[in-house]
Amino acid sequence: MRTRNSMRVLAVILMLAVVVTACKPSAGGAAAAAVDQISLEGKNVEVVLWHNRSQSDQDLLQTMLDEFNASNPYGITARAEIAGASYNDVYNKINAAIQAGSPPNIAVAYQNQAAFYRSQDAVIDLSPYINSSKYGLTADDKKDYFAAFLASDANPQFKGETLGFPTQRSLEVMYYNADWLKQLGYDKAPTDWKTWEEAACKASQESGKAGWAFIHEASNFASQIFSRGGRILAEDGQSYVFNSQAGQDTLAMIQRMAANKCLVEIPVSERYGEQNRFANGDVLFVFASSSGMNYYADAVAKAANFKWDIAPLPQTGDLHMNLYGASMSVFKTTPEQQLASWLVIKFLGEKAQTTRWAAKTGYLPVRASAKEDVIAAFKADPKWGPAADSYAKLFDWANAGMVESPVAGYDPVRSLIDTDVMSVVINDPKADVKSLLDTAVTKANAILKENAPQ
Amino acid sequence: MCMMAIKVGLARASASLQAYRQLPPVRRKRRLHTIALGYALMAPAVILLLVFEFYPLFSGLWISLTNWRLTRGDFIGLANYTRAFSDPGMWHSLGITFTYSLISVPLQLVLALLLAYLLFQQIKGTQFFRVLYFMPYVTSTVASAAVWAYIFSPDIGLLNRLLEGIGLSGQRWLGESRGILELAFGSLGVQLPGWLAGPSLAMVSLIIYTTWVFVGYDAVLFLSGLSNIPNELYDAAKVDGASGWQLFRYITFPLLSPTTFFVVLITVIGTFKAFNHIYIMTKGGPGDATTTASIYIFNQMVVYNRYGYSAALSFIMFFVILGLTIVQNNVAGKRVVYD
Numbered sequence: 001m002r003t004r005n006s007m008r009v010l011a012v013i014l015m016l017a018v019v020v021t022a023c024k025p026s027a028g029g030a031a032a033a034a035v036d037q038i039s040l041e042g043k044n045v046e047v048v049l050w051h052n053r054s055q056s057d058q059d060l061l062q063t064m065l066d067e068f069n070a071s072n073p074y075g076i077t078a079r080a081e082i083a084g085a086s087y088n089d090v091y092n093k094i095n096a097a098i099q100a101g102s103p104p105n106i107a108v109a110y111q112n113q114a115a116f117y118r119s120q121d122a123v124i125d126l127s128p129y130i131n132s133s134k135y136g137l138t139a140d141d142k143k144d145y146f147a148a149f150l151a152s153d154a155n156p157q158f159k160g161e162t163l164g165f166p167t168q169r170s171l172e173v174m175y176y177n178a179d180w181l182k183q184l185g186y187d188k189a190p191t192d193w194k195t196w197e198e199a200a201c202k203a204s205q206e207s208g209k210a211g212w213a214f215i216h217e218a219s220n221f222a223s224q225i226f227s228r229g230g231r232i233l234a235e236d237g238q239s240y241v242f243n244s245q246a247g248q249d250t251l252a253m254i255q256r257m258a259a260n261k262c263l264v265e266i267p268v269s270e271r272y273g274e275q276n277r278f279a280n281g282d283v284l285f286v287f288a289s290s291s292g293m294n295y296y297a298d299a300v301a302k303a304a305n306f307k308w309d310i311a312p313l314p315q316t317g318d319l320h321m322n323l324y325g326a327s328m329s330v331f332k333t334t335p336e337q338q339l340a341s342w343l344v345i346k347f348l349g350e351k352a353q354t355t356r357w358a359a360k361t362g363y364l365p366v367r368a369s370a371k372e373d374v375i376a377a378f379k380a381d382p383k384w385g386p387a388a389d390s391y392a393k394l395f396d397w398a399n400a401g402m403v404e405s406p407v408a409g410y411d412p413v414r415s416l417i418d419t420d421v422m423s424v425v426i427n428d429p430k431a432d433v434k435s436l437l438d439t440a441v442t443k444a445n446a447i448l449k450e451n452a453p454q
Numbered sequence: 455m456c457m458m459a460i461k462v463g464l465a466r467a468s469a470s471l472q473a474y475r476q477l478p479p480v481r482r483k484r485r486l487h488t489i490a491l492g493y494a495l496m497a498p499a500v501i502l503l504l505v506f507e508f509y510p511l512f513s514g515l516w517i518s519l520t521n522w523r524l525t526r527g528d529f530i531g532l533a534n535y536t537r538a539f540s541d542p543g544m545w546h547s548l549g550i551t552f553t554y555s556l557i558s559v560p561l562q563l564v565l566a567l568l569l570a571y572l573l574f575q576q577i578k579g580t581q582f583f584r585v586l587y588f589m590p591y592v593t594s595t596v597a598s599a600a601v602w603a604y605i606f607s608p609d610i611g612l613l614n615r616l617l618e619g620i621g622l623s624g625q626r627w628l629g630e631s632r633g634i635l636e637l638a639f640g641s642l643g644v645q646l647p648g649w650l651a652g653p654s655l656a657m658v659s660l661i662i663y664t665t666w667v668f669v670g671y672d673a674v675l676f677l678s679g680l681s682n683i684p685n686e687l688y689d690a691a692k693v694d695g696a697s698g699w700q701l702f703r704y705i706t707f708p709l710l711s712p713t714t715f716f717v718v719l720i721t722v723i724g725t726f727k728a729f730n731h732i733y734i735m736t737k738g739g740p741g742d743a744t745t746t747a748s749i750y751i752f753n754q755m756v757v758y759n760r761y762g763y764s765a766a767l768s769f770i771m772f773f774v775i776l777g778l779t780i781v782q783n784n785v786a787g788k789r790v791v792y793d
Contacts, residue, residue: 092756098524099761116759120524208609216739265629268737269603282609412758423740427631447758 031128035135038339040074045340047076049328050083050107052090053361058082060360068347076340083107087326091411098122098331105333105341108326111406114163115155119408119453123329125161126153129342137346144367145349148401153327156237157407157453164327167348168363170291171397172223172322174313177284178386179306184284189311193228196285196314197253201262203284210264212257213274213283214426218414220287221422222404223322224250227313233405240405240413240444243437246316251433255425265426279303287313290394291325293362297383310390312397323401325363364394371395409451413444518765527762534766544767546742547750548774553653554746555725558661562721563714565665566672571702573673574680584677587670595667599734602663603628606735628736630655631743654743656736663731668724672717679713680706711790719782726775747771 051061058080065078081104083090091113097103098120109117117123130136142150149166176189184203190196200211214220222232222242230246233239241247257263264283266273275295277283281304288296290310300308312321328348330341347353351369358365359377378388405413420440424431477485518534521527538544569587573580590598605612606627614624630637633651640646653661687705696704707714729748732738738745738753745753751771755764 095524095756095759116524122524210609264609265626267603267607267629268739269600269628269735270607277609415753415757419739419741423631426629427626427740 029131031125032131032133032136035128035132035339038135038335040076040336040340042075043336043340044075044077045336047078047106047337047340047344048104049078049080049344050090050094050104051080052084052086052108053082055082057361060356064348064353064356065344068344072343072347074340074343076343078340078344087113088411103331105337106328106330106344109164109329110324110326110410111153111155111164111403112408112410114153114327114329115157115406115408116411116451117329117331118155118158118161118163119451122331123163124332124338125158125163126165126330126342126345127162129330129339130162130165135339135343135346144351144369146364146366146368146398148323148398149366152323152401152403152406155406164329165342165345165349166325166327166366167345167354168291168357168361169323169325169366169398169401170289170363171394171401172219172287172313172324173290173310173390173394173397175278175286175288175292175296175308175310177278177281177306178309180281180284189309190314191312193249193253193314193316197257197262200257200285201260204260204262209282210262210277210284212263212285213277214254214258214263214265214422215274215287216266216268216418216422218417218422219322219324219404221250221417223287223313224253226320226322226402228316229318229320231402233407233410237407238448240441240448242417242444243434243441247437248433251421251425251437254422255429255431255433258426259429275299276303278308281306289324290391291361291363293384293387293391297387301383307385309386319397319400320402321397321400323398323403362391364398407448407451408453409447412447416440416443416447514765514768517762518769520762522762522765523759524761530762534763535770537763538766538770543742543745543750544747544770547745547747550657550742550744551726551746551748554657554661554664554728554744555722557653557658558664558725559718559721561661562665562668562672563717565669566717567676567710567714569669569673570676570680571706574677584674587673589670590667591671593667595730596734598667599663599731602666602731603735606659625655627659628656629740631740634658654740656740656743660732660735660744663735664725664728667731668721672721675713675717676710679710683709708791715782715786715790718786719779722778722782723775726771726778747774 049061049065051058053061061080065080069077083093083104087108087110090108091110094103094107094109094113094117098117103122109123114123130142137145145166146169149169152169153162153164153166154160155163174189180203181189181199184199186195186199190199203209203211225232225242225244225246228246228249230242230244230250232242234241254263258265264277266277272295274283274286274288275292276299278286278296279299279302293310296308300306312319328345330338330345332338333341348357349366351365351367354365354367355370355373355377357363358370358374365371365374375388375392378384378391381388384391404410417440420443421436424436425433474482474485519529519531521530521533573584573587604610608614608624608626608629611624611627613627617624625637631654632640633646633653634655635650635652636646637655683706687709688701691701691705727748728746729752732744732746732749733752736744738749747767748771751764751767754760754767758764
């Protein structure tokens with residue numbers, strides 16, 4: 001009897017605990033509720049956004065922001081500024097600005113860069129803003145965003161905090177000279193590495209030409225590892241793993257191709273050297289961001305004017321693509337400025353804006369509802385030719401997207417991958433790839449530890 | 455030495471004060487005005503020095519004693535300095551810097567002296583050649599380095615086109631980490647041990663560029679030195695039957711020694727501080743073949759965001775340059791002939 005009563009009491013206590021826990025707002029919910037409380041009325045907040053795009057993209061961005069400035073009910077005024085010619089330029093400038101205590105309100109940043117800013121307590125978690133019932137995204141909005149794009153900004157090093165928000169995305173793809181490939185006896189882009197290497201070496205036999213443009217760029221290396229089923233960083237974000245079999249195969253192939261003169265090394269001093277050589281018809285394959293399609297189309301049209309296209313990198317199994325494209329991060333300021341910054345980003349992510357931006361820049365839109373409009377815009381423009389169809393396929397390829405390394409300190413690791421790994425095999429046909437990768441991973445893990453949140 | 459100087463300074467100050475007190479009131483007032491005016495005139499320069507030289511210097515020293523990343527770090531004493539001495543990267547970069555300096559300084563000096571000597575002769579178009587050789591020095595480093603990077607480009611560069619035009623094989627120049635002796639003997643089928651490989655071809659390419667830029671500047675300095683040597687000395691030596699080499703060896707070279715000393719001093723310091731063209735042309739690569747100390751310090755700051763550590767490395771570099779300058783002053787300075 002006594003035992004039965006005890007059991008009843010325990011059951012009631014447990015039920016109460018469940019009810020209390022369910023009713024109590026979660027930490028995330030409380031933070032979102034706090035955002036709801038912020039009022040922007042009469043504050044006339046000014047927001048500055050730093051990016052790295054060209055002047056013509058800046059013009060479009062500012063046009064869209066002008067529309068936001070005229071239409072938002074909070075009196076927010078947003079201004080875009082070009083802060084450099086590359087993501088690295090922006091990163092360096094922001095690092096200096098953080099030290100000076102005057103970062104912008106919003107800036108483009110890769111996930112790893114945002115993680116570094118977060119480690120310096122300079123950027124904020126956007127989750128409460130996204131989930132705010134007053135200022136956040138609706139359930140339909142959230143459903144409309146490509147899930148993989150949203151997920152890529154949740155940072156594993158900072159307990160899943162959302163350190164950026166996507167307004168654009170791109171994939172690393174293979175640009176190829178379709179006319180030349182056909183002349184070499186290939187009807188379509190190679191889908192496996194053996195055929196690809198064979199085609200590249202065949203193309204290199206012609207004097208002054210090369211099969212592949214080797215770029216001193218860690219993303220190139222990462223994309224090849226992904227395509228072989230490997231990873232740069234372990235899934236839990238706790239260690240680097242690019243010394244896997246996929247890493248060794250990638251490096252061995254680069255070493256072999258350099259020794260057999262199947263590639264041309266693009267000097268570090270040459271910006272867009274791979275693009276220029278491709279446009280001149282001197283290089284058969286280039287691995288680069290899909291966001292460069294515009295530039296490739298223009299360069300080819302002005303130079304050798306051949307038929308070109310894009311395709312995924314050759315694969316060894318299931319499709320794996322390198323998904324990148326920086327997000328927008330918000331820097332720590334006042335609650336009002338942070339909220340105003342979020343509202344600017346939210347506006348840029350809306351269907352109308354993401355469609356215009358994608359159609360102009362070649363980036364992917366971030367919403368499913370924008371997909372058809374952007375594809376239609378590409379198909380309507382004759383300069384794209386067959387590449388317009390390939391652009392449409394990017395949406396499918398994006399489902400197989402993987403992020404390189406969203407952790408703080410990945411920039412020095414990228415540098416390490418070039419200096420200690422890629423540059424060595426390019427110069428030394430006898431270097432032991434396994435030991436090079438093992439040493440580099442040891443160094444990379446030390447950097448990871450150095451940059452881990454305290 | 456330092457205490458001695460302080461004692462002498464204090465004694466002089468005390469004597470001046472004594473003399474000032476003994477002056478009649480009118481002259482004392484005038485003297486006071488003169489002193490005040492002196493300090494007032496010095497003030498702008500002193501303020502500028504304090505704000506833009508000493509404050510950053512001491513601020514940098516403070517940062518080097520902390521684990522400063524992007525934002526203020528904790529005080530860690532000399533940990534950054536001890537870390538630096540056990541950092542193979544720092545020693546490697548110092549070795550690269552010394553190699554760069556040891557090859558490029560003598561090369562620049564010899565060529566500059568030769569050029570100056572030629573330009574000093576009474577030949578046609580001297581002014582034109584002087585301007586021509588000085589041009590690289592006044593050209594923007596970024597622009598000229600970018601152009602030279604194209605010249606060195608393995609597949610589209612002018613240099614390889616020229617080599618291939620005369621039947622030689624092209625080189626990878628800035629992208630080649632192997633030593634020049636290793637490459638030269640390798641082409642003959644002889645394998646050299648690593649320590650005999652010589653400086654990398656990438657480093658030699660940088661030295662070619664550096665020489666191209668600075669030879670004209672050094673030659674102008676030598677020219678000014680040459681013009682200070684009295685002609686009577688040459689005339690007298692010629693009367694005594696001195697040959698051209700003897701004129702150079704016993705008159706020009708010794709009397710040019712103050713200029714030579716100055717040129718050596720600034721060239722050595724310049725090579726140790728070299729950064730812009732190396733960054734533009736190789737970024738320290740391939741691998742770390744051209745990672746000089748300044749590139750290494752820059753990478754530690756900008757790529758690794760180790761501000762405290764890079765500040766410590768900068769101070770170590772400062773003392774290395776200071777030490778070299780003192781050694782040069784004591785060794786070479788004694789051989790300088792001033793009159």
